[in-house]
Amino acid sequence: MTDERKIRVLVAKPGLDGHDRGAKVIASSFRDAGFEVIYTGLHQTPEMIVNAAIQEDVDVVAMSILSGAHMTLFPRVKDLLREAGADHILLTGGGIIPEDDAKALEEQGIGKLFGPGTPTSAAVAYIKEWFETQGERV
Amino acid sequence: MEGLSPQLRDLLKRFDQGQKLALARAISIVENERDGFQALLHAVLARGLRSERLGITGPPGAGKSSLVAELANHYRAQGDEVGVVAVDPSSPYSGGALLGDRIRMNDLATDPGIFIRSMATRGSLGGLATTTKEVIDLMDGFGFPRVMVETVGVGQTELEVTSATDTVVVVLVPESGDGVQAMKAGLMEIADVFVVNKADRPGADRLLKELRMAIHLRAGEAMKDIPAHHGVDMGAAVREGAPGKKPRRWEKPEGWQIPVLATEAHSGKGVTELADAVEAHRAHLLASGELEVRRRKRAEIRVRDVVSRELRRVAWRAVAGEELARGLDRITEGAATPYSLAQRFVEGILGGGGPKRGTP
């Protein structure tokens, strides 16, 4: 009946920064783009993020990181996803991430990262495009 | 029953080994009605279901997720693993959804004995309730001794979903209005247990009193002191919560007296009493034979649901888009009506060969 595949995205807010306005803005624009967004609130550890990603069977994990800890958090979540056998999940995100860092992370198999000021539509388009290339999983 | 594809057989094997990834995937396959999903459900259900199922429903923001988290903690402390299905509405405009129930369940986020799945209502062709019930079944079949399902509101869908559970807890808050409104909304009919959450807020006592009064009025004064049927003291848990004071209860037809409890979900106050009331309700279901009755009813509803869904699927596959478009042209021209067109489709489907060519 539902021939169109729904894109499921976990919007995660790791680390200690005290507010999640940005993450909420992203979450609602993802919803408006037709995604099913799972939002888990502030202060998520990498373990919590990966656990939720698995239980929710998401296609994408989008992390919002403003604290400057992106060089440790992205690889950590990526490793945990791999260990859990969930490497099919696209790990992407945004925040205050210098271009060189983004490049280095992309080389480690992490998806595109969006800097501040990028319109959310860019992330939406990126996720949709990526999703199109993915086959049906069992 | 059609056989399982090799991929699904492999998935089922991993499911049986207790792999969470396999459960998560199985849920998606059922949710998306992927090829073979019915065979998968058949395979899981064929081994029997045994979870204790609890439905939690109530208006937006009443504290349902917070209560689910507290109850899950309670059950984990007893050593039981818990599956949770949390349903939130899809946006009718974009088809997307913002599923935020996990926010209240973060304490459970890394407990391997807890599995939480968020679901959007998706507004598919009458399929949501069935799909949600199927997801509950998967959690049950996976082996969680306890499965909880959270739904918002008390619409038709919630009613149906709660019919898939053994015990239904209706959560209200002081802001939800008065006891009479609860009666009008038909809550008395679906609740096995009433909870007034946010009991720390003004108006909670009033709502508690009104609900008890409403239940009392329905029961009639004469039924107040009817002894417990079937040798089980159904009200024990409730009475323990308020020593010396006998709460007034309305007796449901099958002999259960709906307790009205106060909770403060954000602090956990009253949650043990709630768990006790749920336990008492279950004891009542078992002792009265009502559990068997509910399960049989549940099976009947499922058979009807699946038959309808299958017929709908076959039907709409047969009604080709082009054929429909042509028929609609004729309706706009005034040469046909929706009834004559529908009739022609139905005849074609029942005739086996799809809709006949020609004018409607």
Ligand SMILES: Nc1nc2c(ncn2[C@@H]2O[C@H](COP(=O)(O)OP(=O)(O)OP(=O)(O)O)[C@@H](O)[C@H]2O)c(=O)[nH]1
């Ligand atoms: N004062 C007070 N606040 C509470 C209580 N229980 C929950 N809350 C708060 O109420 C808000 C909503 O709680 P949730 O558990 O998300 O409610 P819900 O019914 O699951 O909400 P939806 O799923 O969005 O319909 C949160 O901010 C909670 O912290 C309570 O007993 N007292």
Ligand SMILES: [Mg+2]
């Ligand atoms: Mg909730």
